Amino acid sequence: MIRSIAGQTVHVNEEGFLTASEEWTREIAEEIAREEGIAELTPAHWKVIEWCRAHAVNGRSPTLRQITEGTGISTKEMFALFPKGPAKKVARIAGLGKPEGCV
Amino acid sequence: MKQLVILGAGTAGTMVANRLRRTLADDWRITLVDQSETHYYQPGFLFIPFGIYSQRDVVKPERDFVPPGVEFVVSPIELIEPERRRVRLSKDGRSLDYDFLVIATGTHIRPDQTPGLAEHEWRRSIFDFYTLEGAVALAKHLRIWKGGRLVVNVVDNPIKCPVAPLEFLMLADWFFRERGMRDRVELIYATPLSGAFTKPIAAKHLSNLLQEKEIQVVPDFMVERVDPDAKKLISYDEQEVAYDLLVSVPLNMGAEVIARSGLGDSLNYVAVDKHTFVSPKYPEIFALGDAAALPTSKAGSVAHFAVECFAENFVHYVEGLEMPHKFDGHANCFIESGFGKALLIDFNYDVEPLPGHYPLPGIGPLTLLKESEANHWGKLMFRWVYWHVLLKGRPLPLPALMSMAGKWQHN
Ligand SMILES: Cc1cc2nc3c(=O)[nH]c(=O)nc-3n(C[C@H](O)[C@H](O)[C@H](O)COP(=O)(O)OP(=O)(O)OC[C@H]3O[C@@H](n4cnc5c(N)ncnc54)[C@H](O)[C@@H]3O)c2cc1C
Secondary structure, eight states, X not given: OEEXXXXXXXXXXXXXXXXXXXXXXXXXXXXXXXXTTOOOOOHHHHHHHHHHHHXXXXXXXXXXXXXXXHHOOOHHHHHHHSOSSHHHXXXXXXXXXXXXXXX | OEEXXXXXXXXXXXXXXXXXXXXXXXXXXXXXXXXXXXXXOGGGGGGTTTTSSOGGGGEEEGGGGOOTTEEEEESOEEEEETTTTEEEESXXXXXXXXXXXXXXXXXXXXXXXXXXXXXXXXTTTEEOSSSHHHHHHHHHHHHHOOOEEEEEEEOSSOOBSTTHHHHHHHHHHHHHHHTTOGGGEEEEEEOSSXXXXXXXXXHHHHHHHHHHTTEEEEOSOOEEEEETXXXXXXXXXXXXXEOSEEEEEOOEEEOHHHHHTTOBOTTSOEEOOTTTOBOSSOTTEEEOGGGEEOSSOBOHHXXXXXXXXXXXXXXXXXXXXXXXXXXXXOEEEEEEEETTEEEEEEEOSSOOOOSEEEOOTTTOOEEESSOBHHXXXXXXXXHHHIIIIITTTOOOSSOSSOOOTTBOOOO
């Protein structure tokens, strides 16, 4: 599917995840974050987003466990930053696929 | 003499031993190691709490399945030393050298990883059904339980047999209705997923089914700790779910020996190529079954399809030839839904479970993603197939790679 986010045309799947991570921009991240109920992306959010983009494998975002171990941010903080399903939420905001832990 | 060592004599390890003993020449020594002399039919654990199966139905001596020409060693595995191509066993300080190693040590529940879970209320008001002891203890408890809030909680994914918690709930619905006490029981499913299942189309079908059976889903619930005295689950974002009876699927982790040997990821799973099961770091090490870090379900059916691919590939690989097959992540699971019915799902790395029919040569089509009695008989028949066909590595009339025949796809 194709949709427009932050004035850009991007490819997404039926769950709203970008399917081509190179189409992602910081503006897109901010708009998806608002859709996910996060009004503003703080430096703490960006740290996680950037770490996930750097550690994506085949376009898929890392799992929550990999994020907490890799960044040193606790699970509790992750839930405060990205409420409800943090790993899935970060994946969407970071323009990546759902983590592979979900099978 | 060439040496093949297989670690773990569960579903995958036993099948590998049988398959390869038939195809490898006599100048190969095959050694199979497990800490336990007993083989468990784990899918049968699901039926024990409801009195459908008993302990007798799910255990057999492993030796019944070890073919002549394979040495079976009963001992805990102490350490794998990949640089030395050697495995150290706990018993008698014995060690085994190998030319090739297959790791099939599975995955196991770790209630110790969640505070409050495995403490004084463990097996009193908190149970599991992923171990034989847990399932048997729960069966005893359910016989005398007076009713209340029964909560099934999955601590985190991945778990082996990701549909088992749903099956447990649907069987519980049936069980309490049969006993005339369903009105005194609330059934709740607290899951870290945002729905009933991981894949969208199956999740929709399954959540409709849960709704019909009045099973309530609490999604996005990631438990941090259990308060065993106040009888509640507390999540990382401070939501609470109260229970009278908690049936937990604790965190699943690969064997500790994987971590000790420096071969695992954060959950002790072994990284391998998803099409060939070869370790990217050690070309003589393979991991199969639940022990492998693969993006498909951890299930006996996956282990079975994987072993078929692997066994044919392996004889080429050791000759330095290219491996002819690429595993596609094929999984095929019956989902028991109570009242003598079940669903069937069939999927792989790329295709999610779809509705339609599953062509089963000789038996006829089974319905996919839809309840039927034939599926239920398929599930019960599977125990016989497991003991008599599967473990012995005999051919089953199922294709190892997934087929799209009979599946409906909307685009
Ligand atoms: C309740 C339940 C229901 C299930 N239902 C289904 C179903 O309907 N369909 C389906 O396809 N699958 C189902 N499964 C999953 C299925 O049982 C597993 O996926 C399958 O058994 C995996 O096989 P494996 O060989 O990888 O691991 P296992 O069969 O678990 O074998 C691992 C072996 O390694 C040994 N081991 C581990 N560590 C050590 C050590 N350090 N030293 C020595 N030995 C060691 C263990 O003793 C064990 O024998 C279910 C599982 C459960 C628990």
